[in-house]
Amino acid sequence: MIDTRSDTVTQPTQAMRNAMAQAVVGDDVYGEDPTVNELERLGAEMLGKEAALFVPSGTFGNQLALFTWCPRGTEVVLGESSHVIGHEAGGAAMIAGVQTRTIEAPGNILSAEMIRPRLRRAELHEPATSLIHLENATTAGRAVPLAVMDGVRALADEWHVPIHLDGARIFNAAVALGCQASDIARRADSVMCCLSKGLCAPVGSLLAGPRDFIDRARMKRKVMGGGMRQAGILAAAGIIALTEMTKLIPEDHRRAKNMARGLAKIPALVINPGDVHINMVMFTYPPAQDPVKAASIKEQFAAAGIKILNRKNGGFRFALHHDIDDGAVEKVLAASRAIFV
Numbered sequence: 315m316i317d318t319r320s321d322t323v324t325q326p327t328q329a330m331r332n333a334m335a336q337a338v339v340g341d342d343v344y345g346e347d348p349t350v351n352e353l354e355r356l357g358a359e360m361l362g363k364e365a366a367l368f369v370p371s372g373t374f375g376n377q378l379a380l381f382t383w384c385p386r387g388t389e390v391v392l393g394e395s396s397h398v399i400g401h402e403a404g405g406a407a408m409i410a411g412v413q414t415r416t417i418e419a420p421g422n423i424l425s426a427e428m429i430r431p432r433l434r435r436a437e438l439h440e441p442a443t444s445l446i447h448l449e450n451a452t453t454a455g456r457a458v459p460l461a462v463m464d465g466v467r468a469l470a471d472e473w474h475v476p477i478h479l480d481g482a483r484i485f486n487a488a489v490a491l492g493c494q495a496s497d498i499a500r501r502a503d504s505v506m507c508c509l510s511k512g513l514c515a516p517v518g519s520l521l522a523g524p525r526d527f528i529d530r531a532r533m534k535r536k537v538m539g540g541g542m543r544q545a546g547i548l549a550a551a552g553i554i555a556l557t558e559m560t561k562l563i564p565e566d567h568r569r570a571k572n573m574a575r576g577l578a579k580i581p582a583l584v585i586n587p588g589d590v591h592i593n594m595v596m597f598t599y600p601p602a603q604d605p606v607k608a609a610s611i612k613e614q615f616a617a618a619g620i621k622i623l624n625r626k627n628g629g630f631r632f633a634l635h636h637d638i639d640d641g642a643v644e645k646v647l648a649a650s651r652a653i654f655v
């Protein structure tokens with residue numbers, strides 16, 4: 315099967331498997347795992363932050379950031395279609411105990427103008443804003459221009475509110491924007507980045523930020539059950555994700571753009587290749603054209619040996635990643651031409 319549902323399906327590379335087998339490990343809860351320590355040092359350096367913390371998943375890293383920055387009962391301002399709202403099972407309410415104040419924004423790209431009216435100071439009836447939560451790249455697959463982030467940074471400084479960045483795919487965003495990941499991360503106080511997904515590590519993310527924030531997060535990670543003992547086995551793959559796999563991201567983006575251009579030639583589909591910034595190709599097959607066909611698109615692709623993500627209202631996504639080569643892109647396009655006639 316060609317699995318285009320997500321870049322989370324990637325297999326660890328042979329180099330990762332070898333490094334995992336040979337990793338020197340220790341008890342990371344005591345800070346004694348040299349491989350975890352090296353991953354955290356390297357991650358902090360690449361993200362331009364004082365310190366970083368290895369966490370089990372991207373969701374864990376985002377929730378830990380909220381838990382560490384936000385006093386209970388305060389408010390987090392974030393995009394309506396951000397991962398925290400859509401795909402983290404209500405964790406913000408359960409773990410940090412915060413109220414979320416969402417903003418509907420095209421592509422989930424939040425500007426200072428959109429955020430300003432949502433900020434609040436504590437008052438008898440109103441909670442204080444304790445965090446601005448951004449994404450880059452966004453869940454919608456967009457890279458947010460640095461100038462837009464600059465505007466939000468200035469607003470956050472004016473209000474003395476920190477910014478957490480969900481940078482699950484920050485290295486993809488950096489390639490799309492033609493900058494370093496640290497140029498993006500610098501505009502936020504803390505950043506989460508995923509080592510799995512397009513970077514192919516089997517497990518793990520990093521939460522990075524100022525040293526005192528990471529010290530507090532380390533304790534809260536323990537509260538959440540994220541102290542992982544001999545985690546160097548996993549960190550070994552994470553080091554290769556950062557040092558080797560980040561270099562391959564431009565290939566995924568090139569294939570995503572080819573895919574988008576090919577899909578744009580199919581009249582039944584709605585797609586703007588200009589919206590494809592990273593490795594995600596989103597498109598729509600308006601169901602009204604043929605409701606019966608629309609209901610069975612996923613099955614038709616499955617019959618052609620292709621797994622595809624079915625989104626709402628006729629929306630679909632192809633995610634490009636290390637395990638999808640040029641030949642696989644051609645097969646997906648041929649199947650699309652046959653299915654969406």
Ligand SMILES: Cc1ncc(COP(=O)(O)O)c(C=O)c1O
Pocket residue numbers: 322370371372373374376397449451452453480482483508510519
């Ligand atoms: C933007 C974004 N943030 C966070 C996550 C969460 O990562 P994980 O699946 O490792 O929990 C994802 C997962 O796909 C994501 O796309």
